[in-house]
Amino acid sequence: MSIELRHISKSYGPYQILKDINLTIQTGELVALLGPSGSGKTSLLRVLAGLEYADEGLILFHGEDLTNAPIKKRKAGFVFQHYALFDTMTIRDNIAYGLNVKRRKDRPSKQQIRERVDQLLHLVRLEPYGDRYPSQLSGGQRQRVALARALAIQPHILLLDEPFGALDAKVRKELRQWLRHLHQQVKMTSLLVTHDQEEAFEVADRVIIINKGQIEQIGTPSEVYENPVNSFVYDFIGNVNQVRGTISDGLFTNGSFRVPVDNTEQADGVAFIRPDQFAIRTPDDIQEAGRTLAATVTHIHPSGSIIKLELIGQDEDQNLEVEVTRREFDALALSKNQQVFLEARKVKVFTVN
């Protein structure tokens, strides 16, 4: 079941929280909606599920216009940011809820419901916990119950609102891989909200970057990572070095650091360089002087196979972060307070307004 949103807008009083949202999710795709807090992720999901109505625009599920359809008709599975399990029901009753409330003619028999709940408990690996209450489960277990409950009604689409947001890093990682695996099995059209870019990139087929109610970029994880369309996306999806400077005559300039740009207008600019896109040079083997920044090593974090270096540029307030492989690091024999030259392999310049 594909989902299509056309020109969706929504306001609360004077605040417009969704601005002209257009997107298509193909059948069976797992798409991540990534954006900072307050960017409208939950609101978009609620509009999709029918918990909130859009002021403008169209919502199509598999080509069928469901813009003003009631919640029930959309058959969307929704996993809430804070689980929203029914506290007064056992885990089994929670999972069976969506089946038990069906109209009599659509409702499976008691036996069928029991079997379906068993399957789902197995799927989320919670077989021994069926007769407990939600308050007797850990956060990660509750989250899996929420997922099983949403899947029980065999929804056409699955909407997940920061399903792992409240969990610790290790459990998150486990559940994330588990979700990826689950999606490969079930192949349900899914939209996953997160503000963790690592999560989005690891799990999703495509990523939607949203900011202040507007879509900034849509693409596969590698497209978005390799070619961020603007400075917001660049900044948001990974830690990145920012070097401020001026643009004139098609050249971005910060001291001796000069990069050609397409823009010919006079403006202030920011150059974005990822930490792994710097080569560390000694004075005698600089290849392109115009792409080189002088800096002093202030900290060395040896964490696994990648070494993170913190440096300070010639302008005292220019902090830089560089990642090198352990082999490179050993070859250079770097030490603290050493002066080095950083040659940028890949630079992206955006104008500042």
Added chain:
Amino acid sequence: MAELSVSTKPGNLLQTRRRVARTLTEPLWIRTLLTVIVIAFIALFLILPLIFIFAQAFQNGVGVYWAAVSSSDALSSITLTLTVLVIVVPINTVFGILLAWTTTKYRFRGKSLVVTLADLPFSISPVIGGLIFVLMFGDHGILGPWLLAHHIQLVFNTIGICIATLFVTYPFVARELIPLMENQGRLEEEASLVLGAGTLRTFFKVTLPNIKWGLLYGVILCSARAIGDFGAVSVVSGHIVGQTNTMPLQVQAFYDGYQMTAAFALSSLMSVVAIVSLALKSYIDWKSTRPE
């Protein structure tokens, strides 16, 4: 407000008490003195009168007591009070749920005004509440001539007493539920809707189980007040012995007629109701703080 928070989350009371015990560092004699004063106060103003009521009621033996409570006047007042109870409590339970539901689950303008107005019967004297109805529905009231012309009698009878009791007891249920439901938010309801349940089913399967103890507590308070109210009922009843005297009014009537044993016998019945509702309340407190 203090009463409210205690009643909705009875567990807090215990926790607070424990915390207070730890932080109190006054010398032992001060603590003892304060405790003795409190206990003496409660004994003097609550327990002693209660004992006195029963002592007076049974002063002349069980036979006389029984004769007093089964006299036709006493019986008719008991019947009337029970009638009022059976009519008023269900209406106010439904209305209280409705009020709490709309003010906590929906957003609309003037919501806080509605919540404040709902507390009006607490801040206004019941006598004034009763007077308002007499002034509106009485023969010389604003709607009096019209009601008279249509042969509708709304004061000095059971209907009038019910209306007045409705007025003084309507906030009890809502007042219990509003903080409870506010606390719970709408998440579980939304989850239920997304899973395909309708509004009614969501209410009965999700909302109601979550609020059942608070609701029961509100119903008990509402009932206790419906049985015991004197002020508002006194104004609209007209004090017709054997017809429009509820139990509290009949106690007054017996007392004014120097039928002391009868007055105390009827009072003792009402005290029993009060004690039972207290016991029920404690049970609910205990039950609702226990984990599932």
